[in-house]
Amino acid sequence: MNYHWNWGIFLEPVKSGDETYLDWLITGLGWTLAVSLTAWLLALTIGIAVGALRTTPSRLLVGLGNVWVELFRNVPLLVQMFLWFFVVPEFLPRDWSLWVKQEMPAKEFVTAAICLGLFTSARIAEQVRAGVGSLPRGQRDAALALGLTLPQAYRQVILPQALRIVIPPLTSEFMNVFKNSSVAFAIGVLELTFQARQMQEDSEQGIETYLAVTLLYFICAFTANRGMAWIEARTRVPGLIARSG
Amino acid sequence: MGEFDFSVWGPSLPFIRDGLLFTLRLTLVAMSGGIVIGTLLALARLSPIVPLARLAGAYVDLMRSIPLVLVILWFFLVIPYITGSPVGAETSAIITFTAFEAAFYCEIMRSGIQSVPRGQLNAAHALGLGRAQSMIHVILPQALRNMLPVLLTQTIVLFQDTSLVYAIGAKDMLKAADVVGKNYNRPVEMIVLSALIYFAICFSLSLAVKQLQKRVAIIR
Amino acid sequence: DSGTLKKVRDSGSITLGIRESSYPLSYLDDKQQPVGYHIDVCKHIVDAVKARLKLPALKVHHQAVTSQNRIPLVANGTVDLECGSTTNNEARQKQVAFAPTTFVTNVRMAVKKASGIQSLSQLGGKPVATTTGTTSVQLMRAHEKGKGIDFKEVYGKDHADAFLMLETDRAVAFVMDDNLLAGLIVSSKSPADYAIVGEVLNVEPIAIMLRKDDPAFKKLVDEAVTGLMKSGELDKLYARWFMSPIPPKNVSMNFPMSEQLKALIKAPSDAPAESFNKK
Amino acid sequence: MIEIRNVSKWYGHTQVLANASTHVAKGEVVVVCGPSGSGKSTLIKCVNGLEAFTQGTITVDGISVGDPKTDLPKLRARVGMVFQHFELFPHMNVLQNLALAQVKVLGRSQEEAATRGEALLDRVGLRAHAAKFPGQLSGGQQQRVAIARALAMDPICMLFDEPTSALDPEMIGEVLDVMVELAQEGMTMMCVTHEMGFARRVARRVVFMDHGEIVEDAPTGAFFDAPASARAKAFLSRILHH
Amino acid sequence: MIEIRNVSKWYGHTQVLANASTHVAKGEVVVVCGPSGSGKSTLIKCVNGLEAFTQGTITVDGISVGDPKTDLPKLRARVGMVFQHFELFPHMNVLQNLALAQVKVLGRSQEEAATRGEALLDRVGLRAHAAKFPGQLSGGQQQRVAIARALAMDPICMLFDEPTSALDPEMIGEVLDVMVELAQEGMTMMCVTHEMGFARRVARRVVFMDHGEIVEDAPTGAFFDAPASARAKAFLSRILHH
Ligand SMILES: Nc1ncnc2c1ncn2[C@@H]1O[C@H](COP(=O)(O)OP(=O)(O)OP(=O)(O)O)[C@@H](O)[C@H]1O
């Protein structure tokens, strides 16, 4: 290969500044984690709520839930990111718009986390709905027959089971959040992909840079996977074979 | 930017159409190739031959743990070293997407195969059907039907993911829109247009999936 | 023949790497075809290749490249000649080779005239836009006038996005190569609102890029480019792309040739950026 | 106690209950039987409002179930129900299953609920299994827990929907024993079941349904000895045949 | 016809078959019963090699099932099997279910297979349902199709694993009728079932299993009138109790 390898590059100082390239990557990893985890919390909260709404007897709530899901899952994340950053503020009143564009603290981070969170929430909502749907209808009946109200039935009986069932797809989704967070560079979040571009431009050691970044993403996704496996094992119910499908 | 000017939509349409055709072609090829290879991978993962199962599992896990953009980039950089000669961005995109999506279709088919009650395999064997015959005539048709909605949902995701080929300079719909947006300096208008097109296509597809689900669902 | 020339002869085709929005060096016109100053320079090089190999029917492919993948793509043989807007610097010379410098850019900043900003020193506490993967902000920090000034950096994923930041008031200045700034300004909605101002942060020689360690091909390319310079053809190409109306909007950039480039046309060189910016 | 008057129900265009009327007096046991799909489950679920009905009225202890002003959760808490597939909550252990509604609905303390739960587990012979999860019990044991769970709410009457039909034959006996005991203690019960031995032993009346209609509503003896309708006769011969 | 000699099987450390021996002569009907988990299904699945066993020998029509050289698919094609949950192929219609193995295993033509299939559907009273999918049939109908599917292979003997225990009570009769008829025509049958009425009517012998052991293997009359073991006695009293 006609390529000049330099694995020591990570410890070399950047062209103008006293940091090393490794420092850049570590900063990037920090922002990647921050965006991903914030988005994940947002996505879980909204996704579970919207997913549950879509299984209620109320047509209105089901309809609202459906609109939410279709809206956020049918446009590529990259495009949504752009819309949130460049288009949405233009529809705010001028003062707010200027505040969002100039004053809002960590505006790229906030925008990216919200955008990724809502995008992911639609997918989680879909999985939660499927999870609730896969429970025997009798479970809901049994909870109601004991005098629990519908919200109590969801809280105590339906969701605890549905969430256990959907842990495997949620695991993939959690891994996806880390991977998808790479799109946040498009609006200037200083995360891993961003730092990788910066580093490869500055150091001209593109292949080493991208190998390192690929490895870091892999580690994030893999850790997410193990974390979910741990949760799955912790919440496993003796004698219960997951009824899925 | 204040006022929007949607008149750029008109002149952009021929380019959008060309980009869309590429996007659709990429989606179709990657879907069919991905489902075939994914099914083979799923069979490998479920096979009693441990090294084969491990190998397939490792491939799937690797693909699922790396952002697609990076996979696209890597394939583009690495394929010339494997094939000995450089390939165009479009060919590379098609190979990458097929290989990448195969990992996802594999997981879907695997759970599809596992969703077929074990008794079905017993029944097929009890009738004297061999392993391969049971798989082909009894298990896979059911797995495919059970998983059809999920397979198609994944295809919708694939369709959206094709927007990431910008990383290797292939010209899909989003890229076409982007270039027009730059030429006329109307990037926002073009992004809005592509958002609408993506939404229209994906939403109709997901409606179609729901319809199909009702039609092909196995009556139980 | 060996190296690139052999490869081109064997495959009967040559692949040019192009950029999609490096005005006016290499970009897509309203038919989405690659055009620009460097594209034209490359056409001449390709003609030289055709003549050398006696292959008048040589097929020419275009491969869009980005600043992320251009060097690996040249290294792995996907792209034979990169006709974009690549700065020739020492680090890159470890990976690739460059043709003699055909353009020199100065890193400066674009601002809205109404802001009254004229110098780096006025940017304290203000948001400054640049493009992801470029090192303009580091240059600002390194510049003596920029020392001790606290910029807020905002990043666009490409030049157009970064310019959009300036346009939508997310940033008060956009720091970038001056030819790119000029290109973005002329194609903007109201070109009269913007100006390129301030100190020159860096001088960068821009050149066509090819594979390293391929002396035969490098020689051919060098001869073709110096030939253009000697014959005065390059001046014509410059005038065609920088001083007269160009697609897509058919307006002229009015960007006269710099003294540095004039000097380089008289004495062609592939020296890296570092030799221009000795402190 | 339970009054069902002219109840009809449609799913779209198909009628699943057709003008059904019957009643269960306090302390009485009534068995409902009939072919599959005849509307037995639907009828019994209408009694505690798990299914809405289109026409007619149902009252339980004087409270109208169909009235939109009725506090259904409160009513349901007073009516015990046992399902064909047990429907224990698989993510809670046996004692938690028994305690949940006592705490959340009746507002009992955890200790109170546990004490009451343990007493009932004793009664159904499962005290030793309090800490197990439903998936670790046999079907017969699960159904006995389900009965205990319903009893823990101190219901004024009990509804059973084919409580033994998902059980292995050798476990049917243990569940029926508990039900017979309950009946003998004077619990008001409405049972959908095909266990005709059970019906003969404890039911005051048998209600026979077909196609959503109550075809026959007769004292137990009369029903078995001389069913009035041809449909009931045919049904009995089918299920007693083997 | 079927010879089971000293068969044992372990899953890891748990023994599920313990030195089981019995046989079914040509034209004989043998019923296997016993508590849940006693190994009945495992035993019957060993007969056509659906489950491997650890020790002992089983021969069917003189062919050793455990022998690695035996062509199992070929052997299985000659042994009919009917499952508790029918296991019709839900993506094929009734006639296709009947034809599949005839075509793929016996190499019959589609027409031949269809003709044979229709004849058998006639026999189980379901000719009119040939074009329906399994999901459109009642449980009893599905099980009759499953029997027809097994018969379409012209088996030399039939294995039944609780063929009626997933059925609604009113449908059990129609399936048992078909089985009784088969028995009376002289089919060799090994049936796991708790339908003691059926056993009394057609079984030559009853095999009683518990904990993987064959505890009793007695002529039908003797088994019911005076079970030799306490375990069998207790079991019979549990399932005949109601
Ligand atoms: N959600 C529904 N939508 C449409 N029809 C329904 C629905 N639920 C039940 N039915 C129909 O209502 C009728 C009565 O059903 P129900 O479950 O009450 O019968 P059942 O007598 O309890 O039968 P089984 O003995 O099988 O439990 C059936 O024909 C059934 O198909």
Ligand SMILES: Nc1ncnc2c1ncn2[C@@H]1O[C@H](COP(=O)(O)OP(=O)(O)OP(=O)(O)O)[C@@H](O)[C@H]1O
């Ligand atoms: N794959 C397996 N791994 C471990 N143990 C198993 C497995 N399959 C069955 N067993 C155990 O083997 C024993 C015998 O099972 P089998 O299904 O043969 O019983 P059975 O008599 O048919 O019971 P049932 O009446 O419930 O059908 C049971 O204790 C069961 O738990």
Ligand SMILES: [Mg+2]
């Ligand atoms: Mg019912």
Ligand SMILES: [Mg+2]
């Ligand atoms: Mg069994």
